[in-house]
Amino acid sequence: MSQARTLTFSIFRYDPQESGDKPKMVTYSLTEAPGMTVFIALNQLRETQDPSLQFDFVCRAGICGSCAMVINGFPTLACRTLTANYPDGHIKLMPLPGFDLIGDLSVNTGKFMRELSERLSLWLHPNSADNDIHRIEAPMSPEEATKLYELERCVECGVCVSACATKQMRDTFVGAVGMMKIARFELDSRDTRTADDFYHVIGNQDGVFGCMTLLGCQDTCPKDLPHMQQIAYLRRKMASV
Amino acid sequence: MAANSLQTKVDRAVNTDKGFAHPLWAARADKLQSLSGVLLGLFLVMHLHFESSILFGKEAFYQVAQFLEGGIFSETGHGYPLVTKIFSCFMLLILLIHAVFALRRFPTQLGQWRALRNQMRFLPHEDTKIWFWQMITGFLLFFLVPTHLFTMITNPEIGPHLSAERVYHLNAWALYILLLPVVAVHAVFGLYRVVVKWGLVEQRFAMLKFAKVLLVYLMVLGVASLLTYIFIGRSLALPVVPYVSML
Known part of the structure; x- marks a missing residue:
């Protein structure tokens, strides 16, 4: 059985609410799991490594549109992006440009x-x-x-x-x-x-x-x-x- | 009725902006930009084909030039250079229309330019890049095409020897070597973008591939004929004598 890969995430971090905070890129490592999406990876990072990491999600199935972010220079939904799509295991995450930043990857x-x-x-x-509500709709x-x-x-x-x-x-x-x-x-x-x-x-x-x-x-x-x-x-x- | 006329007055008071910002001009500007662009693009494709008839020899080019100058309407069979003059003026007018309406797309503030460059670095995207080059080539053409047209208006004689003299002895090759790639890129991608913009073709990627093939073809055609004119120009003794038909 082949060894699971170690993924390297480079994530944009900035909290506008926190005075003195400056925008920066922070690197995290994570062991890849079968069928892992960027959304799953982000949840694991938040649970196991950094609870302050901010990103949006609701449905995890490409229906709510909350988890859009820029993944390796391509804006898309994190929940519909498999980590397996990146052969070198390097994934760079940035918030969507053109919207108010709430914090980190959340806009x-x-x-x-x-x-x-x-x-x-x-x-x-x-x-x-x-406005006759009793009439049958066409x-x-x-x-x-x-x-x-x-x-x-x-x-x-x-x-x-x-x-x-x-x-x-x-x-x-x-x-x-x-x-x-x-x-x-x-x-x-x-x-x-x-x-x-x-x-x-x-x-x-x-x-x-x-x-x-x-x-x-x-x-x-x-x-x-x-x-x-x-x-x-x-x-x-x-x-x- | 009274409410309607009041609304009209309010609209008039609000819509005081002059020029192309007016909603009616928004549609007109978009249509005129595309239409003038298509005319210029199609003209370029024909122009390159006509002038490259030199590749089939001096006689072929001579006949094409005489025909286009209206040779069939003259008793001698010679065309009228005045036709070239008038046509150049007409193309200059179309060019001006195109430039005026295309200019509204240019980033007018430094902030806009920065936003565009930032976006292109951040999210590399082919069609955005194509438009960027459309804008850069458009800006260059604003200077290059009028230079070409003014020489054709002031000095409209066209012929295998006269054109070769212009290219080689009067150094027009320096202009053409710049103009050819710039105008070919602008015209080919411009035509592709018009087709996509108005939804005339559904197969966008096939269209893009076709545009790239067309660009290579036009470049080969243009470079080959430019080289031919340079070779003919080198072989001519000064003062240059106009070509005389062998037929």
Whole structure:
């Protein structure tokens, strides 16, 4: 039987709450286990070596989007990244750029997503005149529902935002997550907003016309959402308004 | 109705920003940038093919040049250099349109430039790198292409001997050796990016591979014809006499 590898983790450490603390990289060693993910490794490090290590997680299965971080220069979910993917056993972990740092690997994506949601009105706008709750709802075609579910798979992990150089250069840019959600409501037959209404929200330099098609979102999205096609669809739609 | 007109007034008061920041211009700017870029890119591909007809000999290039200068409309069969002049002016106009709209993509503040460089170091990513080079080559072309166009506007004579004279004796090779790689990279990746940007093709990676093959092909074509002009130029005695058709 082959000997288990020893992994070397180089982890960004900084606690903004602690006065006098300076950002630094700290190295940890850990014995690899079969099927180990970066998320499992981080939990073991916290349990056995350093209880002060900060990182986010909830579901450990790529559903909650909490554990996004930059792993060896690639932003992705820690729970979906096997340590076996790194043959030399060196793993460098950095927090997602473009968000407020809570501490170490933990960033405040929630604050960003909430502000984005409020700014772009990312909720269903049904016909307000039709408020008879006894009326049977109009059925949605399975094709339409499938399309919506495809876009609903977004877990708001923030990877697309951190992988977008446009967003890093222009802080007010809505990013792929904002456009994905707009496209989701644009496709929804229950939403009464017209293309014209959406144009007012994303038909500008902070929206779809500010996107420079760098495709960082497309190449890093851990849920493999079709950002490239979706943004192109919105761009064509908005350009014809 | 009253509420509507009030809303319009409010909108007008709020939307006071002039220029391309206005929402209507956002869509127009994106469309015009892409459209002018496609025109310039396709023109470059044709241009390189036409001028590389020198690879098939002086006669081939002579015939191509006379045809494009409208030789079939003249009694002598000779084209009009004025056509080149007018066409160069037209391309300069398209170039200006493209430059004006592409300029809004440039990082205008040092902070933006730093953010971009930081991001590229932090997360190496191919398409971001492609755009970065698109921007650098675009900046260089802003100086190189007008230089080329102004020589074609002021001195539009084209022919196997006259062009070779320009390249070799008047030292245009120095410009072309810079212009060729810069414009080829900018045009090929620009066309790839337009196709992806507007979602005209789903197979992005196949498209990217095609763009790289096209780039190599255009470079080989360009370098080969540039060398041919240099060789022809070296063999010409001064003062240069225009080529006379053998047909």
